Amino acid sequence: MALTTKYKVLLDTANASNIEGLQVQELDGVLHIRGTAPSADVKNKLWDVYNQIDPNFLAGDVVMNVDVSTAVAGSQVKVITENSNLNIRKGPGTDQPIIGKAAKGEIINLISRANDQWWLVRTKNGEEGYCYAQYLEPLP
Missing domain, CATH: 2.30.30.40 (SH3 Domains)
Incomplete structure (x- = not known):
């Protein structure tokens, strides 16, 4: 199964969440997801979806490099x-x-x-x- 199929819900969530500069690439059996989330809630939501597909992130077949926009006040x-x-x-x-x-x-x-x-x-x-x-x- 292609990783983009396995993680379709995660990718759909990223696409629907206005991730700026979203890049998705499959290399050597690992799905790389990059971009900038508009808020921490969006980033946390992506991790929650990922955990639902791969509990405790055990498969090791996704690298998610999604930062939060620096416009977020903290x-x-x-x-x-x-x-x-x-x-x-x-x-x-x-x-x-x-x-x-x-x-x-x-x-x-x-x-x-x-x-x-x-x-x-x-x-x-x-x-x-x-x-x-x-x-x-x-x-x-």
Whole structure:
């Protein structure tokens, strides 16, 4: 089965969600999806649809590089790890690749609370991804 068929609902959702610069390409058995979502809710919705098709993202046949438009205003949160840096992941789960780190005590932008465990953040360097919420403290 072609990956575009397997992930038709995901691709239809991306197309219907006004993803700017949406690019879909199948290379070496992996479906690559790129673009810029108009909001964090749209990005979170894409991850939810992906998880419904491939629970816990176990197949490893999709790479989703969808950022959120920088026009999204967000509050700030502080990294409250005990001793180490906080991993920033591509998607909401420990099985997702680490794409960056935030230092203990660093202030970063909260884009969205994807769910109770994972929040979508962006660092001052523009790294965007998901962090485990228990290590983030909202600032007043």
